[in-house]
Amino acid sequence: xxxxxxxxxxxxxxxxxxxxxxxxxxxxxxxxxxxxxxxxxxxxxxxxxxxxxxxxxxxxxxxxxxxxxxxxxxxxxxxxxxxxxxxxxxxxxxxxxxxxxxxxxxxxxxxxxxxxxxxxxxxxxxxxxxxxxxxxxxxxxxxxxxxxxxxxxxxxxxxxxxxxxxxxxxxxxxxxxxxxxxxxxxxxxxx
Numbered sequence: 001x002x003x004x005x006x007x008x009x010x011x012x013x014x015x016x017x018x019x020x021x022x023x024x025x026x027x028x029x030x031x032x033x034x035x036x037x038x039x040x041x042x043x044x045x046x047x048x049x050x051x052x053x054x055x056x057x058x059x060x061x062x063x064x065x066x067x068x069x070x071x072x073x074x075x076x077x078x079x080x081x082x083x084x085x086x087x088x089x090x091x092x093x094x095x096x097x098x099x100x101x102x103x104x105x106x107x108x109x110x111x112x113x114x115x116x117x118x119x120x121x122x123x124x125x126x127x128x129x130x131x132x133x134x135x136x137x138x139x140x141x142x143x144x145x146x147x148x149x150x151x152x153x154x155x156x157x158x159x160x161x162x163x164x165x166x167x168x169x170x171x172x173x174x175x176x177x178x179x180x181x182x183x184x185x186x187x188x189x190x191x
Contacts, residue, residue: 001033001036001037001039001040002037002040003037003040003041003044004037004038004041004055004056005055005056006041006045006050006054006055006103006104007053007054007055007056007104008104008105008106009104009105009153009155013053013056013058014053014054014104014148014151014153015151016053016058016151017058017149017150017151018051018052018053018058018059018060018061018148018149018150018151019058019059019060020060020085021059021060021061021084021085023123023127026084026123026125026126026127027126027127032125034052034057034059034061035061035063035082035125037055038050038052038055038061038063038082039063039065039080039082041055042063042065042103043065045103046069046070046071047071047103048064048065048066048069048071048072048075048078048141049062049063049064049065049141049142049144049145050062050063050103050145051145051146051148051149053148053149053151054103054104054148060084060085060086060149061082061083061084061085062082062083062086062142062145062146062148062149063080063081063082063083064078064080064081064083064138064141064142064145065078065079065080065081066078066141071101074178074179074182074183075137075141076136076137076138076186076190076191078138078141081130082124082125083120083122083123083124083130083142083145083146084122084123084124084125084127085122085123086120086121086122086142086146086149087120087121087122088118088119088120088142088143088146089118089119089120089121090115090117090118091115091117091118091119091133092115092116092117094115094116094117095113095114095115095116096113096114096116096136096140096181096182096185097111097112097113097114097181098111098112098113098114098137098140098182099111099112099163099170099174099178100112100140100144100154101154101167101170102144102153102154104148104153105153105154105155107166107167107168108155108164108165108166108167109164109165109166109167109170109174110154110155110158110161110163110164110165111158111160111163112140112144112154112157112158113157113159114139114140114143114144115139115143116135116136116139116185116189117133117134117135117139117189118133118134118135118139118142118143119131119132119133120132120133120134120142134191135189135190135191136182136185136186136188136189136190136191137182137185137186137191138191139191
C-alpha cells in the first residue's frame, strides 16, 4: 500500500467524468492495489471518504469510512465501504444543510443542501452487488463522493457563498450550531 498525492481544486482531473470499471478490470492486482492505496490515502488524510479521481485515477470507485476521525468528531461511524460504479437514487424529498469540506479543497468549508435518504446500488471491491439505503450524514458523504465521479466539487453546490469559511473560522463561529443541528438529524435518522 502507498499513500498517494491528492489532487486539489484547479487540477483538470477533478473536472473529468470518471469512467466505469468492468468486473475483469476490478479483479486485477493493479486495481486491488489502487483500492488499497485509496483507503490508505483517505485514512492518512483523516478523510471521511475519497474518490479515485482525487488520486488522479478517473475511475468510478470511492472509499467511505468514519472511525474516530479528528476532523469529523460529530459524524456517526461508517465501516470501511468501497463502492464501484455507484448509483444513488434519492428516496423522498427531505433535504438538510450540510457544512462540507473536502480534501481536494483544502481549508475551505461551505453549506451544501443534501438529500437525507438515498438508495445505493454498486459493487464492492470484489464485484459483488451492494444494495443498501443510507440516511443523514452518511447519505451526504455518499453524495459528496459520487459528485467527484461526475467532475463536481462541493463548491459547485454551495448556493450561498457567504457560507464559505476557513476551517479555523468554521470551528470558531459555525461548528457548535452545525453540530447541534446534525445531532438532531442523527438522533432522528440514526446515521
